[in-house]
Amino acid sequence: MTKLKADWLAWPFLKDIVSALGPENIRFVGGVVRDTLVRRDIKDIDAATRYLPEETKTRLEACGIKVIPTGLEHGTVTAVRDGQTVEITTLRHDVETDGRHAKVAFTDDWLEDAKRRDFTMNALYLAADGTLFDPFGGEAAARAGQVCxxxxxxxxxxxxxxxxxxxxxxxxxxxxxxxxxxxxxxxxxxxxxxxxxxxxxxxxxxxxxxxxxxxxxxxxxxxxxxxxxxxPVVGADLQALEILLAAEEALDFDPDILMRFAAITGTRASSAARVLRMSNRQMKTLKAIRHGFDSVPPVDAKSMRAFLYWYGPEAGQAAVLAHTEAQGEDVLQVLANWEIPELPVRGQDLIILGMKPSPEISQKLRQIEARWVESDFSLSKEVLLAPLKNVS
CATH class of the missing domain: 1.10.3090.10 (cca-adding enzyme, domain 2)
Incomplete structure (x- = not known):
């Protein structure tokens, strides 16, 4: 069998888990093995064991390892120490499937557990000594970039x-x-x-x-x-996404999932997001992104600051990505570094100056805000309130 060099196998927490369960009863599985093979950064660490979940929990706790029973019915417990977590799941095989969920039974057979997985590159198991268990050719598939x-x-x-x-x-x-x-x-x-x-x-x-x-x-x-x-997406505008991806590359912007979603769904972004049950926060962000895509782009630092203030950073980034040809370095610097300020005047300030609580206060605040933004946020609170003091 192949031996795989994996530095993470020497991590003290993982060695303690292996010691608690016995090296013959636990193997690391899935993404952590696949990502090691293709030299990606390790994220989550999952393991499989012959032990039933209660036995796994008992043995780990006996060695002083905290255990969270995250999914006992599915055979999963999570070992925790100092911010590190390892999900450990009992070997399983499918008893019944319906296209959405599987009814499983526990087993002690590594091959049966591997058979229920989706792709060969995900059915890779690594023993504590680095021995790779690869029943379906997943190592070759992972290295070749073939999802089988x-x-x-x-x-x-x-x-x-x-x-x-x-x-x-x-x-x-x-x-x-x-x-x-x-x-x-x-x-x-x-x-x-x-x-x-x-x-x-x-x-x-x-x-x-x-x-x-x-x-x-x-x-x-x-x-x-x-x-x-x-x-529920129904259709995808791949041409719009290609344009966005080219803009991301040209401006060296990190991928943004919602920005890309807004591109492929176009004017249907909000309705598609609603059907897909995205959160209210995501819906709000998508609305801002679509505004940025559809707006006349800011042409200088001052107009970008105003745009960011009124519509937010997501809209600003979308406007820049949709109109890369119109962006100067000053605009990009504002987008990257400018912190959106708060209006220095509050309704209470107007009441102190003698205005009575009424809708007129909101109207006056909007006027003050527009003046402040037009000044490129330079006018102080005292200057903004001066006309009201003169009136009173």
């Missing part, structure tokens, strides 16, 4: 239709060259199963696809097999 279903691709999709979107998502993040032909064929045959999925599950996968450095190959393939028609 385990076994019969159509059956894997029938077990959980979300695997259609995961297929495109993993290619967006790990793929090289063309998508796996057999996987793409199976997705094409089973694409209508996407309609079984909840809006939230679809939303999360689409957002993860959009988070990839270059999601275009996956998104084009999704369009070719008519994925969008079977999701």
């Amino acid at each position: 279903f385990i076994g019969d691709a159509e059956k894997r999709i029938e077990e959980d239709a979300l695997r259609i979107l995961r297929f495109f998502r993993f290619h967006a993040h790990y793929g090289k060259g063309d998508l796996d032909a057999e996987g793409l064929r199976a997705v094409t045959v089973k694409v209508a199963l996407l309609e079984q999925l909840s809006a939230e599950r679809v939303r999360d996968e689409i957002c993860k696809i959009l988070a990839a450095p270059d999601p275009m190959p996956s998104l084009r393939a999704m369009t070719e097999v008519d994925v969008w028609a079977h999701t």
